[in-house]
Amino acid sequence: MRRILLTFVLLSSVVGLSLLTEQGVPAAQEATPAGAAAPVILEMLASAPAADAPGMLQVLARVTLAPGAVVPAHLHPGQLLVSVASGTLGYTILGEGQSLRAGAGTPTAAEEIAPDTEATFGPGEWFVYEAYVVHMDRNPGNEPTVILISGLVAADEPFLIPVDMDMDTATPAA
Numbered sequence: 678m679r680r681i682l683l684t685f686v687l688l689s690s691v692v693g694l695s696l697l698t699e700q701g702v703p704a705a706q707e708a709t710p711a712g713a714a715a716p717v718i719l720e721m722l723a724s725a726p727a728a729d730a731p732g733m734l735q736v737l738a739r740v741t742l743a744p745g746a747v748v749p750a751h752l753h754p755g756q757l758l759v760s761v762a763s764g765t766l767g768y769t770i771l772g773e774g775q776s777l778r779a780g781a782g783t784p785t786a787a788e789e790i791a792p793d794t795e796a797t798f799g800p801g802e803w804f805v806y807e808a809y810v811v812h813m814d815r816n817p818g819n820e821p822t823v824i825l826i827s828g829l830v831a832a833d834e835p836f837l838i839p840v841d842m843d844m845d846t847a848t849p850a851a
Contacts, residue, residue: 764822
């Protein structure tokens with residue numbers, strides 16, 4: 678029964694995220710038209726029940742954001758480590774919450790990310806995302822951004838939970 682529940686939760690997460698993402702790399706004639714949303718691709722690389730944390734899943738994911746892509750307001754049901762593999766990531770906490778950032782080669786995140794201000798990360802930089810903090814992500818650069826995500830999330834909730842917000846009031850201060 679538990680395997681069926683976990684399979685259902687993971688499948689619901691993938692289906693839900695597919696509504697927010699476009700799979701694959703478009704050919705030149707299929708490129709994102711001006712004014713259209715740039716693609717965001719979420720790949721769940723691994724997932725397993727956490728032996729030491731009942732009701733939680735250990736997850737590993739890779740997200741690719743095309744230049745100009747925005748992931749609107751959302752949250753995750755668990756603490757995550759987010760590392761930028763390539764490109765540039767803009768990360769904004771919307772409202773209340775806390776995340777800590779670290780530079781390349783730093784073993785412990787210690788610098789607090791201020792809410793409602795965009796924090797920009799480059800290759801090798803990473804941050805700790807605290808559970809249920811509403812945030813948005815974007816690629817402000819001219820090349821794809823690839824991030825790696827690992828952490829513990831609630832097994833009975835989708836990995837990414839969209840939050841209905843007025844995005845005009847959620848625009849980050851750079």
